[in-house]
Amino acid sequence: MSRLPKIKHVRAYVVKNDGTGGGADYHDQGDGHWIDDHIATPMAKYPEYRQSRRSFGINVLGTLVVEIEAENGVVGFAVTTGGEPAAYIVEKHLARFLEGRDPSEVEKIWDQMYFSTQYYGRKGLVVNAISGVDLALWDLLGRLRQEPVFAMLGGAVRDELTFYATGARPDKAKELGFIGGKMPLHHGPAEGEEGLRKNLAELEAMRNACGDDFWLMFDCWMALDLNYATRLAHEAHKLGLKWIEEALSPDDYWGYQALKKRAPPGMLVTTGEHEATRWGFRMLLEMECCDIIQPDVGWCGGVTELIKISAMADAKGVLMIPHGSSVYSYHFVVTRHNSPFAEFLMMAPGADEVVPMFHPQLIGEPVPVNGRLKVPDAPGFGVELNRDIALHRPYAR
Numbered sequence: 001m002s003r004l005p006k007i008k009h010v011r012a013y014v015v016k017n018d019g020t021g022g023g024a025d026y027h028d029q030g031d032g033h034w035i036d037d038h039i040a041t042p043m044a045k046y047p048e049y050r051q052s053r054r055s056f057g058i059n060v061l062g063t064l065v066v067e068i069e070a071e072n073g074v075v076g077f078a079v080t081t082g083g084e085p086a087a088y089i090v091e092k093h094l095a096r097f098l099e100g101r102d103p104s105e106v107e108k109i110w111d112q113m114y115f116s117t118q119y120y121g122r123k124g125l126v127v128n129a130i131s132g133v134d135l136a137l138w139d140l141l142g143r144l145r146q147e148p149v150f151a152m153l154g155g156a157v158r159d160e161l162t163f164y165a166t167g168a169r170p171d172k173a174k175e176l177g178f179i180g181g182k183m184p185l186h187h188g189p190a191e192g193e194e195g196l197r198k199n200l201a202e203l204e205a206m207r208n209a210c211g212d213d214f215w216l217m218f219d220c221w222m223a224l225d226l227n228y229a230t231r232l233a234h235e236a237h238k239l240g241l242k243w244i245e246e247a248l249s250p251d252d253y254w255g256y257q258a259l260k261k262r263a264p265p266g267m268l269v270t271t272g273e274h275e276a277t278r279w280g281f282r283m284l285l286e287m288e289c290c291d292i293i294q295p296d297v298g299w300c301g302g303v304t305e306l307i308k309i310s311a312m313a314d315a316k317g318v319l320m321i322p323h324g325s326s327v328y329s330y331h332f333v334v335t336r337h338n339s340p341f342a343e344f345l346m347m348a349p350g351a352d353e354v355v356p357m358f359h360p361q362l363i364g365e366p367v368p369v370n371g372r373l374k375v376p377d378a379p380g381f382g383v384e385l386n387r388d389i390a391l392h393r394p395y396a397r
């Protein structure tokens with residue numbers, strides 16, 4: 001019988017979205033940032049949406065902040081994306097499954113959040129909102145038990161994390177001590193042979209700058225078709241590309257299955273950052289779509305669901321390297337043998353220095369030094385909410 005204080009209140013906030021918000025909505029950056037500089041996307045077939053992802057609304061949702069307060073005044077919180085629509089779902093629908101309940105009932109609460117929203121949810125925004133609540137609940141539980149989340153997940157299996165960096169400057173990432181650099185693919189199929197040549201020229205330039213042994217990867221952000229992805233994989237293999245990421249639509253399980261068969265031996269096919277729940281990842285795993293799954297813990301269902309996803313991948317001999325998500329993934333990665341390294345998203349505009357991934361929303365957010373990080377052992381996820389940022393609670397009850 002748990003002796004924890006009951007949950008008193010759930011609150012959902014949004015952070016003002018003005019194109020310079022950053023934080024958990026890391027695509028919400030100002031002009032001149034590498035993350036919005038002609039990156040290949042499924043919208044790039046429309047020339048007017050090719051140069052900037054903000055032009056088609058990549059940052060329209062903004063950040064969601066969920067706070068869960070226990071009867072004794074202890075507050076757990078989490079940040080993720082989803083903004084105002086997710087805040088509505090949290091306050092108007094999900095909060096009822098937490099308030100008045102024991103915070104240790106994570107499984108039952110998750111089950112009720114998921115199945116009560118299944119008729120309009122299952123993936124995307126709704127599971128994003130569920131993830132935010134689940135992460136805040138784990139944070140609260142850690143604070144109440146005075147334990148870091150990684151300890152509640154079974155404890156660390158290694159002393160520190162090692163990171164690859166995602167950004168437009170793998171050469172800088174190498175200097176900064178990362179084990180690899182994942183570059184955004186800049187040109188999609190609509191830019192034809194010339195675009196393909198430019199993609200390969202960028203890879204070649206980075207290969208020359210980084211040397212033969214440094215990992216280089218392409219992040220294709222769902223932009224390609226099977227034929228283009230297969231051609232890119234074979235040409236890039238000659239330049240030592242380690243993996244081709246999220247080449248196709250997340251719904252195209254059949255395409256991923258074919259790509260994995262067609263990719264050159266030794267090149268890894270990775271995907272999953274826009275996939276959700278044990279059922280979505282079961283499709284990727286059973287259909288043998290990829291070599292690495294990349295769930296985002298703030299989008300795939302939270303820690304409670306990541307436990308199940310990770311176990312399935314482990315049993316299949318597939319690595320799980322979560323997408324971005326800062327401390328929320330670090331606490332998980334350090335506890336699992338099939339997550340041997342982690343991703344760090346370079347949020348400096350030029351991708352040339354290490355800055356906190358979710359700045360300015362988290363206080364005390366740890367960053368890798370020389371590509372390495374010891375996960376802090378403060379209670380919960382070990383970070384505090386920056387109360388100096390403008391938080392807005394649109395659906396206060």
Ligand SMILES: C[C@H](O)[C@H](O)CC(=O)C(=O)O
Nearest residue numbers: 166184219221323324345
């Ligand atoms: C660089 C990618 O287009 C995206 O912004 C981030 C991502 O997919 C990743 O970190 O992985």
Ligand SMILES: [Mg+2]
Nearest residue numbers: 219245246273
């Ligand atoms: Mg990616």
